[in-house]
Every structure is written in C-alpha cells, then in structure tokens.
Amino acid sequence: MNQSLNRRRLLATAALGGLVGATGLGSLAPEAAFAAEAVTVEPGAPDPNFAEGRISKVSGNMLLVTGSDTVLHSIRITNGTSIWKLHPTTFDQVAVGDGLYARGVRLPDGTLAADSVWVNIVNLHAHIASVGRNMLHLDHKGQRIVAHVVPGRSAAVYNGTPAVSDMSLLRVGRHVQVLGAWHPDTNEISIATVYAAA
Amino acid sequence: MIEVLAALQPLVLGAVLIWSARVKLFSRRAAAAANRSALVRLLGQDRALPAYRVLGGVELTLGALLLAPPALRLEAIAATGLAVGFLAYLTYARRVAPTSSCGCLSAQPIPVSGRSLARAGLLVAAGVLAGLAAGGWWTALAARPLAGAAVLLAELALVVALSPELDAAWLLPLRRLRAWLTRPLRGGSGVPLLAAVQQIQLSDAYRRVAPLLRSDVREHWDDGDGRFVGHAAHYQGRPVTAVFAVPLADPEPDAVRVAVVDDATGETLLSLAGTPRPAGPRLTVVPA
Amino acid sequence: MAAVTGEMSWFCCGSAWGPCGTTGGGACGTCKSGNYQHAWPNASDACWSITRPDTCGMSLSRRTCGFRHYTTNLCSGLRVGTTIADCGPQTDLWCGERSCCGSACGTNRIIDLTPAAYSAIASLSTGLRPVSVDIV
Numbered sequence: 001m002n003q004s005l006n007r008r009r010l011l012a013t014a015a016l017g018g019l020v021g022a023t024g025l026g027s028l029a030p031e032a033a034f035a036a037e038a039v040t041v042e043p044g045a046p047d048p049n050f051a052e053g054r055i056s057k058v059s060g061n062m063l064l065v066t067g068s069d070t071v072l073h074s075i076r077i078t079n080g081t082s083i084w085k086l087h088p089t090t091f092d093q094v095a096v097g098d099g100l101y102a103r104g105v106r107l108p109d110g111t112l113a114a115d116s117v118w119v120n121i122v123n124l125h126a127h128i129a130s131v132g133r134n135m136l137h138l139d140h141k142g143q144r145i146v147a148h149v150v151p152g153r154s155a156a157v158y159n160g161t162p163a164v165s166d167m168s169l170l171r172v173g174r175h176v177q178v179l180g181a182w183h184p185d186t187n188e189i190s191i192a193t194v195y196a197a198a
Numbered sequence: 199m200i201e202v203l204a205a206l207q208p209l210v211l212g213a214v215l216i217w218s219a220r221v222k223l224f225s226r227r228a229a230a231a232a233n234r235s236a237l238v239r240l241l242g243q244d245r246a247l248p249a250y251r252v253l254g255g256v257e258l259t260l261g262a263l264l265l266a267p268p269a270l271r272l273e274a275i276a277a278t279g280l281a282v283g284f285l286a287y288l289t290y291a292r293r294v295a296p297t298s299s300c301g302c303l304s305a306q307p308i309p310v311s312g313r314s315l316a317r318a319g320l321l322v323a324a325g326v327l328a329g330l331a332a333g334g335w336w337t338a339l340a341a342r343p344l345a346g347a348a349v350l351l352a353e354l355a356l357v358v359a360l361s362p363e364l365d366a367a368w369l370l371p372l373r374r375l376r377a378w379l380t381r382p383l384r385g386g387s388g389v390p391l392l393a394a395v396q397q398i399q400l401s402d403a404y405r406r407v408a409p410l411l412r413s414d415v416r417e418h419w420d421d422g423d424g425r426f427v428g429h430a431a432h433y434q435g436r437p438v439t440a441v442f443a444v445p446l447a448d449p450e451p452d453a454v455r456v457a458v459v460d461d462a463t464g465e466t467l468l469s470l471a472g473t474p475r476p477a478g479p480r481l482t483v484v485p486a
Numbered sequence: 487m488a489a490v491t492g493e494m495s496w497f498c499c500g501s502a503w504g505p506c507g508t509t510g511g512g513a514c515g516t517c518k519s520g521n522y523q524h525a526w527p528n529a530s531d532a533c534w535s536i537t538r539p540d541t542c543g544m545s546l547s548r549r550t551c552g553f554r555h556y557t558t559n560l561c562s563g564l565r566v567g568t569t570i571a572d573c574g575p576q577t578d579l580w581c582g583e584r585s586c587c588g589s590a591c592g593t594n595r596i597i598d599l600t601p602a603a604y605s606a607i608a609s610l611s612t613g614l615r616p617v618s619v620d621i622v
Contacts (some may be wrong), residue, residue: 011441037272042567043554044552046518046522046602047603052602069500080430082416117411121610123610123613124505134383152390153390162449166383166387167383179611368569407514414609
C-alpha cells in the first residue's frame with residue numbers, strides 16, 4: 001500500500017511539474033512521435049498481436065483464453081497491462097467465463113504479452129425500449145438487453161458534449177450507443193458510457 | 199355472435215393488408231426496409247426490393263377485394279394462404295436471420311419478434327373465420343352495429359398490440375409518461391472518469407504523447423484538486439508511465455499537464471503543459 | 487477520393503461472445519472481429535439505402551466488399567489499413583455529432599472498425615474517435 005502511495009505521489013508530482021532529480025529531457029517533435037508506431041498487418045488479415053475469446057483459466061499472471069473460433073490464446077498480464085472491466089481495474093477482478101479483447105505483443109513462444117485487456121466490453125447500438133430504476137431496457141438487433149446504470153461509474157454523452165453522470169435526459173424510443181460490460185451468460189450489461197443523439 | 203365475428207374478418211384483413219401494402223409501395227424508406235429484411239437472405243440482394251414491391255401489390259389488390267363487395271370465399275382462402283405465407287416467412291426470418299427487420303407494417307427497422315409471429319397467427323385465424331362467413335361485412339355491421347363495432351375495435355386493438363411497428367404511437371408515449379412521472383434515472387451526480395479522459399483527449403498535451411501510449415487507462419486517482427490518469431507507454435526504448443494531471447475545477451483542455459516517468463528509475467523524462475493563448479493552443483516543454 | 491474526416495466506432499462480427507454472438511459474418515460474409523476489417527456506409531445500393539449519409543450532407547464514394555481504406559486516428563496519428571466486410575455505421579442516426587482531439591475534429595459517423603483494427607489505433611473503451619479515412 002505504501003509503495004503504491006509513494007508511486008502515485010511521485011507520478012503526481014511529476015505531472016504537476018514539481019520535479020525532483022530528473023536528468024533527461026527528450027524533445028517530442030510531432031512528426032517523430034507520430035511515426036513511433038507503424039501497424040504492419042495486411043488489411044483484411046488477422047492481427048497476431050490481438051486476441052479475443054472467453055477466459056477458460058486464470059493461472060498466476062496468465063490467462064488461458066478460448067477464442068470464438070476455438071483457437072487457444074495464452075495471455076500474459078504484466079505490471080504495464082491496463083485492465084478494463086467497466087472501468088480501469090485490477091487483475092484480481094478478472095474471472096473464468098469472462099469474455100475479452102486483448103492487444104499486446106506476440107512473443108516467440110506464442111504467448112501474447114498484453115498491453116491492454118478489455119474484459120466483457122461490448123459496444124451496442126440499440127433503441128431504448130423502456131427505463132426502470134437505474135436501468136435501461138434496450139432493443140438490440142432483436143434481442144432485449146437489460147443495461148444497468150452503475151452509480152459513480154456510468155456516464156452519458158449527449159450529442160458529443162462532455163460526459164456527465166446524469167442519465168435522466170435519456171428518452172424512451174431514442175437511439176443510443178452503449179459501451180458497457182457484459183454480465184457473462186446473461187442478456188445484461190453494466191453501462192460504462194451511453195452516447196445519445198440530441 | 200360467431201357469424202358476426204366471421205363476417206367482419208374480411209374488413210380486418212383488408213385493413214391490415216392495405217396498411218401493410220402502403221409501406222411497401224409508397225414509403226420513401228421502402229428500399230431500406232426491403233434491404234433490412236430477410237428477403238435479402240431468402241432471394242438475394244437484387245431481388246429483395248422487387249419482391250417486396252410485388253408483395254405490396256398483392257396485399258393491396260387482395261385487401262381491396264376483401265373490402266369491396268361481393269364477399270367471395272375465394273378471397274378468404276387467398277387471404278388465409280397469404281397469412282400462412284407470412285407466418286412461414288417470419289418463422290424462417292427469426293431462425294435464419296434473427297437480426298433482420300420484419301418489414302411488415304412499417305419501414306422502421308423492427309426485428310421479427312414473438313409478437314410479429316402472433317400477429318401472423320391471428321391473421322391466419324381471421325382468414326379461416328372469414329372463410330366461414332355467410333355474407334358480407336357490411337351486412338353484418340348493418341344488422342348488429344354495436345356488437346360489430348365492439349368486435350372490430352377489440353380485434354384491431356389486438357392487431358395494434360401485436361404490432362411492434364406501432365409501439366411508437368401508443369406504447370412508447372405511455373412509457374415516456376411513466377418515466378416522466380417516476381424519474382427512474384434521476385440521481386446521477388459527480389464527475390465521471392470519462393469527463394477527465396475526454397478533457398485529456400481534447401488537450402494538445404495528449405496529442406503530443408498519444409503515439410507513445412501502449413495501454414488504455416491503467417490507473418487513476420484523485421488527489422487534492424486534481425485527478426490523475428496513468429497509461430503505460432514506451433519512450434526512448436524504455437517502459438515508462440505517462441501520467442496526466444487534470445484539475446477538477448478547470449474544464450479547459452489547456453489545463454491538462456502530462457509527465458513521462460521512467461518505470462525503473464522514477465526519473466521524469468518529459469513534462470508537457472498546455473499554455474492557454476488566444477492565438478491557439480501551444481505546448482511548452484518544461485525543463486525537467 | 488480526398489481523405490474524408492468523420493467519426494469512427496467499433497463493432498464485433500464473426501464468431502463472438504456475448505451480445506455479439508448473433509452478428510455473423512456481416513454483409514460481405516467474411517467479417518471477423520480479429521481481422522483488420524471495417525464497415526462502410528456505401529458498400530452497395532442496399533447498404534446506402536439503410537445508412538443514408540447523404541441526409542447528413544455527406545457524399546461517401548461507393549466501395550464494395552474487400553476494398554481497402556486507411557483510417558488515421560486524429561488523436562494520435564496512428565493509422566490502420568482495413569478492408570470492407572460489412573455495411574455501416576448508420577450515419578443518419580447521428581447527423582452532426584462531433585468528436586475532437588485538440589483542434590482536430592470529426593463530424594458524422596463514417597466508419598466502424600473491427601475490435602482488432604480499432605484497438606490498433608485507439609482504446610476500445612473510447613468507443614468513438616475522430617478520424618480521417620483515405621484510400622492510400
């Protein structure tokens with residue numbers, strides 16, 4: 001805990017500009033920065049540095065994932081891996097049965113060293129069929145999806161304006177894009193962000 | 199009573215078929231409706247719209263014949279056949295192309311649901327009943343106007359209740375009214391993390407370091423008046439953390455600052471802060 | 487075609503888990519979430535009649551299944567090449583919507599990428615980004 005606090009204090013101090021003991025200063029010309037990463041996968045082809053599927057086993061810092069096309073993936077979680085499950089979270093929140101998308105670097109042994117893992121993330125385009133206490137009933141391609149508002153987590157973006165926690169402007173019958181976390185093996189999700197047109 | 203019910207069925211069937219034909223023949227969105235329907239899967243992309251239009255023509259013709267005298271048993275048989283065809287098609291659509299649209303009574307994208315199937319079943323039953331009628335609907339209605347009107351209203355209400363296409367006219371307003379009265383989504387407060395992330399992404403500081411970022415948001419915390427958001431990144435060939443500082447009280451993107459900190463040594467390798475200027479956003483590299 | 491600026495989102499297709507499980511291979515029948523592919527609003531007459539970008543004042547060129555587009559995230563400059571595998575997004579439902587990064591903005595939804603392609607140039611949790619789309 002202290003280590004984590006110290007680290008955060010260090011990072012916060014650095015971000016606010018009160019720097020101690022810094023020795024280097026690199027230039028960051030836009031052209032140099034924008035050329036930093038080149039994607040080399042052929043258009044239309046599968047990306048070896050990407051994986052998707054359901055988690056079948058969690059072992060140490062490894063996730064064994066069965067792809068939807070039945071291919072198995074071993075995914076390594078490192079200190080630098082970001083884990084999203086409704087919000088940025090930690091490895092201990094990941095469970096067997098969760099679905100995921102992962103991006104990272106494929107190692108020579110076939111393992112994917114993950115930079116980012118998005119657990120149970122879904123991006124739905126749907127209509128609001130009805131609303132209940134802290135929930136939306138969505139019509140999504142003929143399926144009824146129950147989308148739960150999670151106080152303190154869920155956000156709404158109305159026509160591109162800054163995100164707010166207030167969901168009360170959502171209207172029955174309107175079209176929405178909902179980014180959320182699926183509850184495995186159910187028709188329910190928790191809402192991360194609702195995008196609503198004006 | 200059963201005679202009245204049977205005699206009125208051509209009126210119900212005719213009204214539903216003409217309403218359905220109206221969408222297929224005269225709606226500006228008919229092409230979209232056809233292309234969203236399972237006809238694309240059944241007949242192919244090129245034949246979906248012509249088939250949709252032809253079906254509309256058949257519905258209009260049969261609907262007009264059902265409404266106009268004389269009342270012929272053949273019309274009832276044809277209507278039953280058409281309704282059985284609808285039922286078979288909708289069953290096929292639900293099984294083979296569940297995300298396709300019904301294309302039935304509206305050009306709106308409405309997937310085939312249990313209600314659509316029940317409505318087709320109701321039309322089949324109406325067709326069978328119509329075949330049992332001894333006279334025209336106008337005769338039955340003239341003989342027993344009150345009972346006839348009640349039957350008609352009840353049956354049309356059932357058709358409306360079984361038509362998801364018509365929900366926007368009655369069900370959704372009712373649900374909106376309930377939501378307006380009960381305010382089930384009230385109570386959201388506070389600044390969501392996304393607001394800080396949006397502010398960061400609007401900043402030029404973010405655009406400058408974005409290509410270095412390797413991960414999504416890895417950690418975030420509030421401290422004093424600021425919210426801090428960290429990403430894993432690579433800079434000068436080493437793993438680093440890019441940490442953004444967002445003042446909670448200042449929504450301007452120019453208020454966002456970022457530092458790139460070496461994960462191994464804790465050294466600050468780079469620090470950028472936006473400086474608000476009327477001439478446009480500029481970035482200052484703060485000596486570390 | 488000059489580069490078109492607008493908004494991108496992501497969608498799942500092919501074999502998938504969760505609510506994505508029913509989506510299938512898209513309008514072209516080849517779409518997979520793990521491939522570098524995208525949906526385009528003018529992939530055919532039928533597609534155009536559904537997405538109707540013209541109602542938002544956009545005239546996107548007709549490009550059919552397999553056509554290559556190159557999408558640049560205006561927030562980061564990262565770019566990915568993808569082929570058309572589906573019809574979408576439904577531009578007309580979001581006319582006038584705008585996303586920005588700094589002074590770089592995109593208005594109207596013009597492209598949906600698969601999760602593999604989207605995550606190569608942006609985080610999936612963003613859901614929406616300003617982009618420019620080009621053919622070279």
